[in-house]
Amino acid sequence: MESSMNLKQLEKETYLRYHRDGIIDILMGLFSLGIGWLFASHEYTPSIIIWMVILFYKPMKEKITAPRMGRVQFHPNRQHRIKLGTGTIALGLTVLLVAGTGLFLAFKQLPVFLLEHAPYLIVITAAVLLAVNGVLHGIRRWIVYSVLVIVTGALSLLFSCPVFWVFLIFGGTATIAGLIYLAIFIRNHPRTPESQNG
Amino acid sequence: MTGKKKNGRKDGEDIQSLAEIDRLIHEPARLLITANLYVVESADFLFLMRQTGLTHGNLSSHMSKLEEAGYLEVKKEFVQKRPHTMLFLTEKGRRAFKAYSRRMKQVFGEFPEETD
Numbered sequence: 280m281e282s283s284m285n286l287k288q289l290e291k292e293t294y295l296r297y298h299r300d301g302i303i304d305i306l307m308g309l310f311s312l313g314i315g316w317l318f319a320s321h322e323y324t325p326s327i328i329i330w331m332v333i334l335f336y337k338p339m340k341e342k343i344t345a346p347r348m349g350r351v352q353f354h355p356n357r358q359h360r361i362k363l364g365t366g367t368i369a370l371g372l373t374v375l376l377v378a379g380t381g382l383f384l385a386f387k388q389l390p391v392f393l394l395e396h397a398p399y400l401i402v403i404t405a406a407v408l409l410a411v412n413g414v415l416h417g418i419r420r421w422i423v424y425s426v427l428v429i430v431t432g433a434l435s436l437l438f439s440c441p442v443f444w445v446f447l448i449f450g451g452t453a454t455i456a457g458l459i460y461l462a463i464f465i466r467n468h469p470r471t472p473e474s475q476n477g
Numbered sequence: 478m479t480g481k482k483k484n485g486r487k488d489g490e491d492i493q494s495l496a497e498i499d500r501l502i503h504e505p506a507r508l509l510i511t512a513n514l515y516v517v518e519s520a521d522f523l524f525l526m527r528q529t530g531l532t533h534g535n536l537s538s539h540m541s542k543l544e545e546a547g548y549l550e551v552k553k554e555f556v557q558k559r560p561h562t563m564l565f566l567t568e569k570g571r572r573a574f575k576a577y578s579r580r581m582k583q584v585f586g587e588f589p590e591e592t593d
Contacts, residue, residue, distance in 0.1 A: 286512065286515065286516055286578075289512060289513070289516050290516035290517070293513070293516060293517060341557070348523070348524060348527055349520065349521045349522065349523030349524025349525070349526070349527060350521045350523075350524060350556070350561070350563070351517050351519070351520040351521070351524045352517060352518040352519045352520070352563070353517055353518060354516070354517060354518050355518070471523070471526075
């Protein structure tokens with residue numbers, strides 16, 4: 280009861296429990312696997328399909344999480360932090376896009392250094408975004424993912440290994456971790472008659 | 478022989494205020510419900526069942542008592558064309574929970590450490 284009465288902790292625990300279904304990890308992993316596949320195959324046309332992975336988040340949450348755990352709306356403070364996290368991601372991607380376009384317009388083509396290291400810029404941005412969101416939401420495994428991305432990125436640069444391995448390793452890890460979380464979540468939260476009645 | 482403390486309250490006043498606590502919230506199951514609803518904006522029945530570990534019947538009866546007191550409100554809505562019930566603490570409920578938590582802190586805050 281003592282720990283339950285620590286309201287800040289209770290709110291945090293509630294939020295984390297609601298997101299311990301592995302869905303974000305699976306989608307993030309699939310997205311990264313897709314990016315890795317793009318870099319490996321140099322087939323950039325299907326990139327539009329990879330972005331569409333994000334669209335599966337809400338339906339999956341509705342089909343898997345809500346019937347097993349119920350629905351909850353968090354406080355405006357928490358919603359603000361979610362918006363801040365999403366805003367950071369949007370800002371990171373926009374900065375990359377604007378910087379890339381700006382450099383392209385200035386030099387008529389991207390500088391050789393950037394062309395050679397562009398994937399590493401994406402690696403660093405991904406690591407920073409994972410860490411920032413991990414800290415903002417208190418999801419520690421995202422900080423671990425961020426470290427994994429930095430370490431594999433550094434190793435890839437050190438041993439001149441193709442950078443797509445960084446995305447494939449992170450993607451594979453996040454997808455497997457997400458599937459494990461999902462299996463545990465489904466085992467711990469079976470559907471009940473109440474879930475049918477709403 | 479009732480001396481005054483630093484905060485101006487008389488000796489024994491803290492412990493006496495224990496008798497004035499809100500019994501509706503003080504009941505452990507209802508305390509769990511109100512605490513869980515206090516930290517979120519709203520939640521549905523299933524979510525509260527999962528969070529509190531209470532059975533359907535138990536949760537229903539405690540919720541009714543909180544609703545009767547005006548601490549809790551039920552909002553009916555449709556999710557994917559199916560009726561769905563969301564529950565939230567009213568302003569009165571939030572105030573009552575805050576007052577309850579303040580009173581409990583006041584009562585136990587200055588309790589002497591247990592000596593073996």
